[in-house]
Amino acid sequence: MHLETIIHIIEDIRFSDSSKLADGVLFIERDQIESLIEKEVRLADIELAKPGQSVRVAPVLDIVEPRAKEDSVRTAFPGFLNEDGSGTGVGRTHVLKGAAIVAVAKIAGVQEGLIDMQEESQPFSPFSRTLNLVLSFEPSEAMDPADADQAFRKSMLRVAEYLGRVAVDSASGNRESFEWPLPGNDLPKTALVYLVQSQGNLRRTYLYGKPMDDGMLSVISPLEVLDGALVSGNFVMPCNKTCTYIHQNHPLIREMFKRHGKSLGFTGVILANEMSRLEDKKSMVQDVLDLAVEMELSGAIINQEGGVNTLTDVMMLSRELERAGIKTVLLLNEFAGADGTTPSLAETAPEAEHIVSAGNNDYLLTLPGVEKFVGFEPFPGVENIRGAITIPLTRIHSSTNQLGFNSLSC
16 A cells, blocks of 8 residues: 655635635635535634634534545545545545644533643643634534534534645645555564544544444554544543544554664554443453454554543553563553642553553643633633633643643653
């Protein structure tokens, strides 16, 4: 498989009477954006939120990077904007790097997070550092939350692909090429055990548009991941969840490509779902172990998505893989109390000796008041979302993401 991405660096975004890309500026036509929205929901507002502005955005559902395949027959979001995943991980994909589509809405059952664009937030929030097109959705009162969620998702993916297609005819862009499988070497065979959380309505991860709830295990090409195979519909704790943008830019996969032939032999990606019930967790762990042995792995990197319940999956995997002679490194975040001194993991395993921390969810961040708020009020637990606030990183979207997308530790 050969995948080529054309990276268009976006330095600013502005509204205009036509959509185009010129000299690093993405011009966006409002009317065209509105025409892409599903008819079942209302687009209440379209706003821009840029780094350094006195702007706060909430409640955030998902975030997507604008992309489009150069071949117009294919889509950057397979399974949602076409029938299946054919053509994913191959060909040429145009990427608007630095831009993001942010979906905002109030849905019952969704845990609500925010993005603050001020300088004080930027070290803690990766999407305080992107140029954001914010789509504020408003479902009808009679609409089922799961149906509203699907309508929001298809709408924002259409917008993301439309903006990505604006760049297809641009002469600018840096080319980045990937091949899979990689040439063999004598270094330790290492795979990524890519854990996602998919446990029902509003707690889902989609593979080619289909929910991963049933726990189906697969060895997936890393190029499929980087080319849009996974989409988030997971609205659990905002700091923990892996939004679609992070799936598209999977930091662990990209790092393993860089280290192949230098410190490891990047052998594959085992995609697995963190299950709700203990018996299903045990079954998933056994399936991963069987695959790892079949692949003759010497090492595995294991990420977490979610909080306490999913920590069980990670620790069980580390224990069983280590007992089989496969070394593991875990990437997860912590609940260490506001001062960082509380025992931070609800479950551990003596075999889990190598853990990388993605930060302390309980750390309290104080942010000044803002001149502009984009989204919907009230924001649970905060009396005045427009004023000065002190909130834990738990409420900051993607702050302690467990794929290593941010740079926090503990």
